[in-house]
Amino acid sequence: MSAAEPLFHWVEPDARQVIYSRADFYVLLGRHLFVVGIAALVTISIGVSAGIAVTRKRGSDFLPLVGQVASLGQTFPPVAVLALAVPVLGFGTLPIIVALMLYGLLPIVRNTLTGLQEVDAELITAAHAMGMTPLQILRQVELPLAAPVILAGIRTSVTINIATAALGATVGASNLGDPIISGIVNGNMAYVVQGALTIALLALSVDSLFEVLQRQLRSRLSAS
Template identity: 45%
Template sequence: MIIPRKTLSLALLIIIFDSSAYKIGYFLNSLIHSHYKIAYSESMYYLTFQHVAMVVIATCASTIIGVSLGILATRSFGKNLLYPINLISSISQSFPPVAVLALAVSSVGFGIKPTVIALFIYGLFPIIQNTIAGIISIDKSIKEASIGMGMSEWDLLIKVELPLALTSILSGIRTTTTINVGVAAIGAVVGAGGLGALIISGLINENQFFIAYGTISVALLALLFDSIINNIEMFTTRSYKL
């Protein structure tokens, strides 16, 4: 699959943006407090890597669990679980990210772990809902025809339901990923690092430049993830049409 121009442009823009922040940041170190020198001891590349790692780990975990729960709720033996699963996923989304993060910190301590846990919990709802909606929306005549051809429930899921629901599932993953990129910035409050560290350090030292740089970096990263998943969605849709 050829990388689309928009995705490539966003990736290059982030690299250039990180590189310039690294150089300008060290140039301005003499103008800001010494506390900020310690907070900014890592380059933007490292902060971006931390941010991406947290988002990818949490989103992958949310995808595995969310899609599994969505499938379970649409099986003949799991229909009684549809309401509880919907309820639990709705509750997970209703809690503010900061509250979820605080609960996670009390359980596993400070650092990356509570942030990943908070992102995982917060990202379940869109994936579960879109998985259920995608499978349920499939025309019953298609399912009946597949069963009439001798397909088992497992064959029906793998060969018919999941391919047809893939667009909806990817849309949920896309929503979760975009949300997680923004929410991950809050993790800097509990020592998780990432691009949020740049924003927090800027707030502490009243340095508007780094607040803006961190905010724009998070926005560019969200656009990049959104573009990548959108490309995957279009590619898979086109493949099934062929």
């Protein structure tokens, strides 16, 4: 950030200090990744498991319910979720993790359902004919074929939550949202730009990483 100080002086020429210094940016980055990572792990586990469960015969009756519950998470703005969670969970990291879990669930559930439902029925029939058990079919046929679509949902969920996690700074969860909130409170647009640029670069980097993983999955499926 210090290398770009002239740019930030141009953004906020009247400010005596234009570089956010209350915490190192690499520390804020680590906290940001921690919050997003924990929320992603829980959301992926719940979303993929729910998608698998309702695409089985025993759970098919619950498919509409799972879709509605997953959609419900995105009908509430993250700010509203935080406002409801703070009185129960207190200030800190936990409320923003809960908000990210609710907000990031829909893309994962939706893509898991789509990926599994689009697996060619003839392949499943052939696997049955080969004597494979339902669990073997799921692990060796359905999930590998559905993996690129599921990964696309995870990619969307994580990328959105990287930006949404900045709201955690409003409830005491220190992360890359700190410079943004501090800049808004103090009227220092240089702080806001620093936080926003860092979050944008992080989101683009993670999105590019997922794109590479998707290409590798597609190439493996094509080769097999």
